[in-house]
Amino acid sequence: xxxxxxxxxxxxxxxxxxxxxxxxxxxxxxxxxxxxxxxxxxxxxxxxxxxxxxxxxxxxxxxxxxxxxxxxxxxxxxxxxxxxxxxxxxxxxxxxxxxxxxxxxxxxxxxxxxxxxxxxxxxxxxxxxxxxxxxxxxxxxxxxxxxxxxxxxxxxxxxxxxxxxxxxxxxxxxxxxxxxxxxxxxxxxxxxxxxxxxxxxxxxxxxxxxxxxxxxxx
Numbered sequence: 001x002x003x004x005x006x007x008x009x010x011x012x013x014x015x016x017x018x019x020x021x022x023x024x025x026x027x028x029x030x031x032x033x034x035x036x037x038x039x040x041x042x043x044x045x046x047x048x049x050x051x052x053x054x055x056x057x058x059x060x061x062x063x064x065x066x067x068x069x070x071x072x073x074x075x076x077x078x079x080x081x082x083x084x085x086x087x088x089x090x091x092x093x094x095x096x097x098x099x100x101x102x103x104x105x106x107x108x109x110x111x112x113x114x115x116x117x118x119x120x121x122x123x124x125x126x127x128x129x130x131x132x133x134x135x136x137x138x139x140x141x142x143x144x145x146x147x148x149x150x151x152x153x154x155x156x157x158x159x160x161x162x163x164x165x166x167x168x169x170x171x172x173x174x175x176x177x178x179x180x181x182x183x184x185x186x187x188x189x190x191x192x193x194x195x196x197x198x199x200x201x202x203x204x205x206x207x208x209x210x211x212x213x214x215x216x217x218x
Contacts, residue, residue: 028130029057031068031082032098037177038123045126049073051082058091064131065094069121070106080113087114096129101170123180124173152190152214156197159210163201171200191215 028045030038031054035047048054051073058066066086072078079097086095097110098121107118119125153172160168175196179188194214201207 027064028126029054029063029066030126031066031073031079032121033069033071033073034121037121038126054082055086058086058093063093065096065129066091067096067098067119067126070097070099070110070118079115080109083110083113083115094129094131096126098125120170120173122173122177124176128173149187149190152193156194156214159213160197160200163203163206163210168197171197 029048030045031048031051032038033049035049038045038047046057048057054066054068057063068079068082070079083095083097094116095114097115097118099106099118100121102118102120110118117129119129153176157168157172160171164171172193175193176188179192179196183189191214194211198207198211201210
């Protein structure tokens with residue numbers, strides 16, 4: 001079942017879906033002031049920018065996971081207070097708070113408030129923790145292109161760590177999010193992902209060697 005995008009205009013996501021996107025539960029609810037980050041990408045989710053709307057949606061059986069901005073949408077206490085409110089009301093499904101730059105102390109506070117965790121506000125970060133539909137996951141596992149891309153992402157991240165340190169994970173997530181918006185439901189070319197993250201390697205020769213290494217492998 002296709003989940004609608006709910007806002008004041010009652011817009012709806014396109015009906016076409018890739019197999020990779022369908023592996024993730026379509027019953028994701030995202031409460032954010034940055035809906036442009038999640039529109040027109042291969043992510044089937046309900047997009048909201050209002051806490052009360054979110055409560056109305058998640059009261060039904062169709063919500064498998066909730067993702068909410070840390071920052072306030074209405075001048076109240078924001079995501080931390082919203083997480084507390086939901087847990088107190090008995091919401092027992094995954095609840096992730098999102099921010100631009102996750103910090104360890106913010107993650108600790110998010111969990112204290114009842115959140116499952118604190119993640120970067122991006123499509124890649126959501127897909128990394130989103131519930132997976134078991135039948136679709138089994139079908140996706142048979143697709144070489146999907147598993148191949150997953151392996152590429154891991155290799156790129158690990159190689160990038162040698163140049164940028166632990167921020168490599170965030171760099172890769174950002175690159176995937178940007179390229180997902182560009183390519184929509186089409187596969188992301190491996191070379192473009194490599195080129196995008198390589199821009200964060202300051203040394204020119206090291207950057208060229210990084211790109212050449214992956215071009216040779218791919």
